[in-house]
Amino acid sequence: MHHHYIDRFAYQDSPIHRLDPRAKLLAVLAYSLALISLPRYTLPSAWYLVFPAVLLLWGRVPLRFVARHTLLVSPFIVCLVALSPVFDRTPVAVAGAVIAGGWITAASLLVRFVLGMAALIALASTTRFPQLLKGLEKLGVPQLLVTQLRFLYRYLFLLLDEAMHLRLARRARDAGRGPLLTRWRASSGQVGVLFLRTMDSAERMHLAMMARGYDGSIRLLRPLRWGPADSIFLAATLLYLAAVSWGVFSRA
Amino acid sequence: MLAMHMANELLSRQVAVLFAAISAGVLVLAARRTQARLDPRRVPLMGVLGAFVFAAQMINFPILPGTSGHLGGGVLLAILLGPHAATLVMASILIVQCLIFQDGGLLALGTNILNIGIVPCYLGYGVYRAISGSNGGAAPAARHGPPASAGRFYLAVFLAALIGMTAGAALVPIQTALSGVLAVPLSKFLLVMIGLHLIIALVEAVITFGVVAYVMRTRPELLSESTPGLHAAAGRLSVPVVAGSFLLVALLLAGVGSLLASSFPDALDSLTSLEHRSMVSANQDPAVSRASELQAKTAPLPEYSWDRLGDRLGTSFSGLLGVIVTIAVIWVVGRALNRAPPPDSQPLTRDP
Numbered sequence: 139m140h141h142h143y144i145d146r147f148a149y150q151d152s153p154i155h156r157l158d159p160r161a162k163l164l165a166v167l168a169y170s171l172a173l174i175s176l177p178r179y180t181l182p183s184a185w186y187l188v189f190p191a192v193l194l195l196w197g198r199v200p201l202r203f204v205a206r207h208t209l210l211v212s213p214f215i216v217c218l219v220a221l222s223p224v225f226d227r228t229p230v231a232v233a234g235a236v237i238a239g240g241w242i243t244a245a246s247l248l249v250r251f252v253l254g255m256a257a258l259i260a261l262a263s264t265t266r267f268p269q270l271l272k273g274l275e276k277l278g279v280p281q282l283l284v285t286q287l288r289f290l291y292r293y294l295f296l297l298l299d300e301a302m303h304l305r306l307a308r309r310a311r312d313a314g315r316g317p318l319l320t321r322w323r324a325s326s327g328q329v330g331v332l333f334l335r336t337m338d339s340a341e342r343m344h345l346a347m348m349a350r351g352y353d354g355s356i357r358l359l360r361p362l363r364w365g366p367a368d369s370i371f372l373a374a375t376l377l378y379l380a381a382v383s384w385g386v387f388s389r390a
Numbered sequence: 391m392l393a394m395h396m397a398n399e400l401l402s403r404q405v406a407v408l409f410a411a412i413s414a415g416v417l418v419l420a421a422r423r424t425q426a427r428l429d430p431r432r433v434p435l436m437g438v439l440g441a442f443v444f445a446a447q448m449i450n451f452p453i454l455p456g457t458s459g460h461l462g463g464g465v466l467l468a469i470l471l472g473p474h475a476a477t478l479v480m481a482s483i484l485i486v487q488c489l490i491f492q493d494g495g496l497l498a499l500g501t502n503i504l505n506i507g508i509v510p511c512y513l514g515y516g517v518y519r520a521i522s523g524s525n526g527g528a529a530p531a532a533r534h535g536p537p538a539s540a541g542r543f544y545l546a547v548f549l550a551a552l553i554g555m556t557a558g559a560a561l562v563p564i565q566t567a568l569s570g571v572l573a574v575p576l577s578k579f580l581l582v583m584i585g586l587h588l589i590i591a592l593v594e595a596v597i598t599f600g601v602v603a604y605v606m607r608t609r610p611e612l613l614s615e616s617t618p619g620l621h622a623a624a625g626r627l628s629v630p631v632v633a634g635s636f637l638l639v640a641l642l643l644a645g646v647g648s649l650l651a652s653s654f655p656d657a658l659d660s661l662t663s664l665e666h667r668s669m670v671s672a673n674q675d676p677a678v679s680r681a682s683e684l685q686a687k688t689a690p691l692p693e694y695s696w697d698r699l700g701d702r703l704g705t706s707f708s709g710l711l712g713v714i715v716t717i718a719v720i721w722v723v724g725r726a727l728n729r730a731p732p733p734d735s736q737p738l739t740r741d742p
Contacts, residue, residue: 145490166496167496167497170398170495170496170497171403171406171497173398173399174398174399174401174402174403174406174497175403178571207492211491211492211493215397215399225573225575226573240573243573247399250398250399251397251398251399254398254399254495254496255492258488258489258492258495258496259492261489262489262490262492267489267490270489280417280418280421281421282421282424282425282433282478283417283421283478283481283482285433285434285437286433286436286437286440286478286479286481286482287437287482287485287486288437289434289436289437289438289440289441290437290438290440290441290444290482290483290486291441291486291490292437292441293437293438293441293442294441294444294445294486296441297438297441297442297444297445298444298445298448300445301445301446301448301449302448304449305448305449305450318452321451321452322451322452322596322600323600325449325450325451325452325597325600326451326597326600326601326603326604327600327604328449329446329449329461329597329600329601329604330600330601330604330605330608331604332442332445332446332449333442333446333601333605334605334608334609334612336438336439336441336442336445337435337612339438340434340435340438340439341435343434343438344434344435347434
């Protein structure tokens with residue numbers, strides 16, 4: 139089983155992919171900030187759709203993938219949204235009818251969530267994680283944390299596979315049955331085995347890296363270069379956000 | 391078992407920035423402390439351990455038929471690596487969850503790192519050290535201390551998980567209340583979060599103990615060097631100790647339940663002079679959020695004061711009843727959800 143499909147779109151090529159990861163990260167950060175700065179009883183205007191749509195479409199990220207991924211992460215926010223009208227009974231007049239304010243907040247939360255998710259998915263699907271990490275490093279994130287993230291990412295998929303094998307092997311033997319205590323012991327053992335394998339491979343890996351001259355820093359084949367395109371992209375995004383937030387478009 | 395990942399939408403700008411600053415400050419300090427203390431050879435190991443925690447969350451621990459928990463990892467990491475390194479590893483896990491799996495928002499990262507990483511690691515580690523009597527990994531002097539028993543080790547892990555994780559989770563309702571996005575009354579949300587985390591912490595403690603015990607039995611040399619106190623884990627655990635921890639959780643749950651049922655915490659709400667409008671509870675797991683939704687709905691139900699003869703008794707009873715109903719709901723929802731997807735297609739993004 140392979141889990142690399144999670145960030146496979148990051149390995150395509152497009153003008154969005156070629157942008158500096160720092161520019162994209164800062165832009166998405168600013169966009170999220172704009173989203174949560176909206177007053178409570180307002181729905182984000184349709185103009186907020188532009189930013190994630192441009193990134194996703196230009197970056198050739200399939201919208202079906204975005205929709206599926208958003209759905210996967212959404213159950214909890216959907217539950218919250220369902221609860222909103224129960225607790226918030228402030229009457230609000232909308233188009234002549236009076237409804238509970240909770241409905242507005244619910245819709246607002248949901249729309250913001252979908253927009254925010256789309257932007258975050260756009261970032262993750264158009265930026266290779268090692269490049270993003272290099273960007274974080276340049277932005278001042280402590281070196282040690284970045285190194286951690288690098289190893290975590292590199293080994294995540296390997297160990298996930300390992301865990302899936304353990305799970306499969308176990309299922310083949312106990313078919314998910316047996317006394318609770320026995321199964322807990324088996325599960326603890328499984329995590330223990332996974333831990334031992336992790337330690338062993340970490341040891342081997344470390345020796346191999348030392349043998350190849352690892353000195354704590356990782357060099358990328360494509361070093362980050364902040365070009366005019368990045369400045370233009372970031373400036374355009376900020377201008378657009380400022381315009382949307384102050385309602386320039388709606389007044390026009 | 392499950393972690394409550396905050397979403398961007400539940401926070402106000404100011405709260406998000408404030409907690410991001412707090413977490414960033416702590417992370418920088420933790421990185422400095424780790425770099426000063428840790429053998430450089432162990433740095434790659436820390437990263438790989440983060441991946442290990444991720445992968446270990448794929449392995450299920452059955453709780454009730456159809457419901458299962460899994461390792462959270464914070465307490466285990468804090469015991470194995472010490473609080474500074476463990477915090478860094480937890481932070482890296484949360485960053486990857488956010489950036490690759492979109493689990494928890496970008497702006498909510500600061501709050502998530504504080505709630506799920508920093509607080510459980512530091513607070514949990516402090517509790518663990520105070521009770522286990524071992525000196526963590528740092529000083530060799532620990533080896534001269536009295537040898538701890540398996541029961542004591544379990545107790546230390548249990549209380550570390552209980553206090554560390556519950557305190558972290560309790561921050562979620564507080565952060566949302568500070569943001570003013572909260573419609574559910576703060577006290578109700580707080581009590582639901584605490585109640586859920588009492589159960590989660592119990593599961594976490596048993597798993598952590600089981601894993602450490604397994605490693606100590608099979609490959610003691612891997613761990614003994616760094617943390618002398620772990621030897622105790624290999625010993626036999628007595629039944630009364632475990633039963634005692636279950637009983638403690640049950641009693642605390644009953645207490646939380648009765649508080650939820652009583653009208654006392656309304657005072658707490660009036661303290662936070664915020665309007666509670668829209669509604670919120672930051673929870674990834676559909677089973678639990680649905681359960682808490684249901685619980686929130688049914689919570690006003692036990693406001694009956696029974697009759698005058700035993701107000702307190704009645705309240706406690708209704709609290710206990712509420713807890714049982716909650717667990718039943720979690721069980722039913724969990725069962726229904728578990729039946730749906732085949733075992734191999736479980737989404738990766740679910741509640742690590």
